[in-house]
Amino acid sequence: MTSPQTPDDLTLWYDRPAVDWETQALPIGNGALGAMVFGGVASEQIQFNEKSLWTGGPGSAGYDSGDRTSPRPDAIAEVQAEIDRDGKMSPEAVAAKLGRPRSGFGAYQTFGDLWLDVPDAPASPTGYRRELSLREAVARVGYTAEGVTYSREYFAGHPDGVIVGRISASAAGNVSFTLRTSSPRSDRQVSVADGRLTVRGALADNGMRFEAQIQVVTRGGSRTDGTDRVTVTGADSAMFVLAAGTDYAGAHPSYRGPDPHAAVTAAVDTAVAKGFDRLRAAHRADYRRLFDRVRLDLGQRAPEIPTDRLRAAYTGGTSADDRALEAMFFAYGRYLLISSSREESLPANLQGVWNNSTSPPWSADYHLNINLQMNYWLAEQTNLAETTVAYDRYLTAMVAPGERTAREMFGSRGWVVHNETNPFGFTGVHDWATAFWFPEAAAWTTQQMYDHYRFSGDLVYLRRTAYPVMKGAAEFWLDNLHVDPRDGGLVVSPGYSPEHGDFSAGASMSQQIVFDVLTNSLEAARALNVDAAFQTEVTAALARLDRGLRVGSWGQLQEWKSDWDDPANTHRHASHLFALHPGRQITPGTPEAEAARVSLTARGDGGTGWSKAWKINFWARLLDGDHAHRMLSEQLISSTLDNLWDTHPPFQIDGNFGAAAGMAEMLLQSRHDTVQVLPALPAAWPAGSVSGLRAWGDVTVDVSWRDGSAEKITLHTGATGPVKVRSAMIGGHCRVRDERGNEVAVARSGETLSWDARAGRSYTIVNEIDLATAKTLRSSARGST
Numbered sequence: 001m002t003s004p005q006t007p008d009d010l011t012l013w014y015d016r017p018a019v020d021w022e023t024q025a026l027p028i029g030n031g032a033l034g035a036m037v038f039g040g041v042a043s044e045q046i047q048f049n050e051k052s053l054w055t056g057g058p059g060s061a062g063y064d065s066g067d068r069t070s071p072r073p074d075a076i077a078e079v080q081a082e083i084d085r086d087g088k089m090s091p092e093a094v095a096a097k098l099g100r101p102r103s104g105f106g107a108y109q110t111f112g113d114l115w116l117d118v119p120d121a122p123a124s125p126t127g128y129r130r131e132l133s134l135r136e137a138v139a140r141v142g143y144t145a146e147g148v149t150y151s152r153e154y155f156a157g158h159p160d161g162v163i164v165g166r167i168s169a170s171a172a173g174n175v176s177f178t179l180r181t182s183s184p185r186s187d188r189q190v191s192v193a194d195g196r197l198t199v200r201g202a203l204a205d206n207g208m209r210f211e212a213q214i215q216v217v218t219r220g221g222s223r224t225d226g227t228d229r230v231t232v233t234g235a236d237s238a239m240f241v242l243a244a245g246t247d248y249a250g251a252h253p254s255y256r257g258p259d260p261h262a263a264v265t266a267a268v269d270t271a272v273a274k275g276f277d278r279l280r281a282a283h284r285a286d287y288r289r290l291f292d293r294v295r296l297d298l299g300q301r302a303p304e305i306p307t308d309r310l311r312a313a314y315t316g317g318t319s320a321d322d323r324a325l326e327a328m329f330f331a332y333g334r335y336l337l338i339s340s341s342r343e344e345s346l347p348a349n350l351q352g353v354w355n356n357s358t359s360p361p362w363s364a365d366y367h368l369n370i371n372l373q374m375n376y377w378l379a380e381q382t383n384l385a386e387t388t389v390a391y392d393r394y395l396t397a398m399v400a401p402g403e404r405t406a407r408e409m410f411g412s413r414g415w416v417v418h419n420e421t422n423p424f425g426f427t428g429v430h431d432w433a434t435a436f437w438f439p440e441a442a443a444w445t446t447q448q449m450y451d452h453y454r455f456s457g458d459l460v461y462l463r464r465t466a467y468p469v470m471k472g473a474a475e476f477w478l479d480n481l482h483v484d485p486r487d488g489g490l491v492v493s494p495g496y497s498p499e500h501g502d503f504s505a506g507a508s509m510s511q512q513i514v515f516d517v518l519t520n521s522l523e524a525a526r527a528l529n530v531d532a533a534f535q536t537e538v539t540a541a542l543a544r545l546d547r548g549l550r551v552g553s554w555g556q557l558q559e560w561k562s563d564w565d566d567p568a569n570t571h572r573h574a575s576h577l578f579a580l581h582p583g584r585q586i587t588p589g590t591p592e593a594e595a596a597r598v599s600l601t602a603r604g605d606g607g608t609g610w611s612k613a614w615k616i617n618f619w620a621r622l623l624d625g626d627h628a629h630r631m632l633s634e635q636l637i638s639s640t641l642d643n644l645w646d647t648h649p650p651f652q653i654d655g656n657f658g659a660a661a662g663m664a665e666m667l668l669q670s671r672h673d674t675v676q677v678l679p680a681l682p683a684a685w686p687a688g689s690v691s692g693l694r695a696w697g698d699v700t701v702d703v704s705w706r707d708g709s710a711e712k713i714t715l716h717t718g719a720t721g722p723v724k725v726r727s728a729m730i731g732g733h734c735r736v737r738d739e740r741g742n743e744v745a746v747a748r749s750g751e752t753l754s755w756d757a758r759a760g761r762s763y764t765i766v767n768e769i770d771l772a773t774a775k776t777l778r779s780s781a782r783g784s785t
Contacts, residue, residue, distance in 0.1 A: 009302045010331050015129060019038075021036055026130065032353070043117050044118070049354060051353050053210055055109060065401055079094055080482055094433070094503045095436055098436075099431030099436050119178075126143065127143055148171045150170075158287070164279050169237070173236060197214045198212070199211065212264065216232060217272060245260035295690065295692065299688055305321075315633075316633030339353070341375075343389045350365060367420045368418070371610065373448065375653065392449060395449065405417070410480055413476065414477070415472045417445070440492065445473075455694050477541075480492075496510070497510075500569075508550070513583075515579075515583075518542050547585065557576055570603055571603070574611075580622070603615075613656075613662060617665050666681065671696065673697070674725070675699055678703065691703075710729040713725065713729070715763045722754060730748075
């Protein structure tokens with residue numbers, strides 16, 4: 001147990017147990033499994049999940065993937081004709097024509113709760129501390145009573161696929177507790193044998209089989225099996241190992257695999273044989289291999305107050321505590337992504353992997369009008385590319401049902417998915433008027449796959465994984481773009497700007513997303529030198545495509561093709577700024593960038609958690625670091641809970657991920673083939689350093705700064721080819737040297753340097769005159785004392 005006196009700037013800690021799941025409990029996870037630790041003294045509660053435990057889908061009454069059950073061949077054409085005639089349609093009118101009631105969609109389920117009931121627990125222990133170490137991905141609870149220090153330690157290990165807990169005491173024979181489970185559902189059976197508690201059942205809704213096993217291992221004392229619990233008495237220490245699974249499989253159309261019993265049993269048996277120390281060592285090595293790649297120093301220090309008080313006292317000002325909370329929030333975003341998205345699991349959902357309900361908000365599903373995409377904005381840039389394997393697998397599995405929906409609903413090639421989906425290939429629609437129609441979702445989801453290629457330069461990945469999915473999403477739009485009778489341009493119709501306004505033709509977000517997928521797919525086909533006919537078709541469509549970048553009557557970037565924008569509109573969605581972020585159509589200094597600034601200013605700094613996170617990214621792309629920092633402050637003050645989870649409200653994890661991505665954007669950008677270092681550094685961060693951020697072209701960047709300006713930039717290049725770097729520090733006295741100290745020949749253009757880099761090399765940019773001056777000043781200061 002880390003003592004309260006041990007300084008650690010990346011540990012969330014509290015001086016009392018949690019009493020509320022959403023705002024106070026602490027999350028651990030390994031991608032597929034998640035748990036929330038409460039830290040109670042008399043009764044410890046550990047709520048746990050397995051990410052594939054879902055109602056709905058095959059086996060659920062009436063499940064039809066959101067597809068039509070009877071032909072409606074002219075429905076879309078009728079809507080398009082009405083929009084062509086009248087310019088708009090209400091969401092309710094469009095939903096009446098194109099929507100349908102949702103059936104069998106389902107919801108993510110809590111697996112249940114694990115309880116450790118402690119007999120004769122102290123009513124008033126001293127030195128209580130509950131913590132979550134972001135550097136170790138370990139949760140701990142500790143306290144002292146009658147001269148004995150009690151400790152609990154929990155982690156969710158990815159290498160072994162288990163959740164592990166150890167309960168110990170500083171004096172022998174003082175560990176006693178009863179382990180039991182509970183669930184809000186009545187579809188399970190519990191049995192106990194040889195210290196192993198087994199929970200097994202099948203969901204009443206769809207018949208999905210599930211199983212969890214918890215093995216209790218003691219050192220000293222005794223262990224007694226009950227009918228539904230295991231009791232430990234007088235032990236020196238005890239360990240439990242928990243594994244869980246279902247018969248879900250991510251393959252269309254059945255989405256079912258083998259019974260989970262064998263896999264769960266093997267996971268527990270193997271883990272128990274290794275023992276606690278080996279399990280923890282494997283977990284730490286696996287986790288730190290990812291987490292330690294990036295380090296951020298904002299001038300923070302280890303907080304001396306609990307994290308809930310740290311957050312309550314935060315102002316966004318100049319204190320070291322404020323910097324500590326910001327740096328912790330950035331690290332927490334990376335921790336949560338590692339913990340909720342690993343290779344074998346489903347991707348992170350609206351709540352990552354954590355859910356304590358049978359009917360969670362929005363089903364804890366996959367919303368595709370920004371939320372799933374935002375979950376992965378930080379993955380490539382903050383050096384966590386491995387977390388996207390789950391995303392890629394999930395998206396690839398969606399193509400087959402998406403092709404069926406494209407064929408049956410639109411009569412077209414390619415694949416499509418709409419506003420939200422589940423693990424069972426729900427690619428059709430429902431009938432909630434303002435959130436049912438979003439066929440642009442498939443195109444937007446492929447952007448992450450293309451980003452992975454642009455960051456890594458991996459042509460094998462592009463060919464085998466990304467390009468087929470991207471091409472299908474592009475082909476859908478090649479078949480479904482509509483000729484606008486107003487000017488002959490190609491537009492999306494019906495189009496909608498989430499989640500407000502009327503349906504129309506050529507809504508800006510729709511156009512910008514289609515431009516993005518067509519442009520990315522064309523670039524990919526050229527990089528692979530494939531599909532000449534497809535390249536010709538895309539090139540022709542791009543020539544006629546309305547790009548959705550119009551400056552309106554009050555200087556704003558129009559949200560719709562018609563100038564309907566209201567300067568008093570402060571809606572949380574700013575979807576028409578997609579081209580600024582996460583797209584790359586708008587570059588700073590252009591009229592479109594200034595129009596985006598006008599729109600963003602009019603929308604204001606309010607909104608829900610994810611909305612504020614998106615605004616951090618917008619302002620960073622506009623190179624306004626102070627406003628980006630203001631949005632970060634707004635999110636921490638009014639949209640962050642005591643356990644640092646983002647709140648919509650209620651809890652949604654996308655705001656955590658989006659904010660971490662926005663902080664990375666403030667420090668490094670590369671979407672326009674130039675590595676921009678400290679492009680949006682706020683005044684609140686006058687000195688600091690960051691290492692391990694990633695840029696397009698397989699470049700890893702370290703930078704330190706002082707007095708608001710970079711003082712040293714190092715690029716680690718993974719590929720051979722030209723590199724361009726832009727920074728305000730670059731001037732006539734900057735030099736580039738390789739790792740051997742040799743000066744590198746560069747071309748200069750204002751604040752930009754370019755040179756031919758070689759794979760596996762490091763290049764450092766310094767202003768040698770500034771360094772010499774600083775050295776002289778330091779020497780003078782030492783001589784005068």
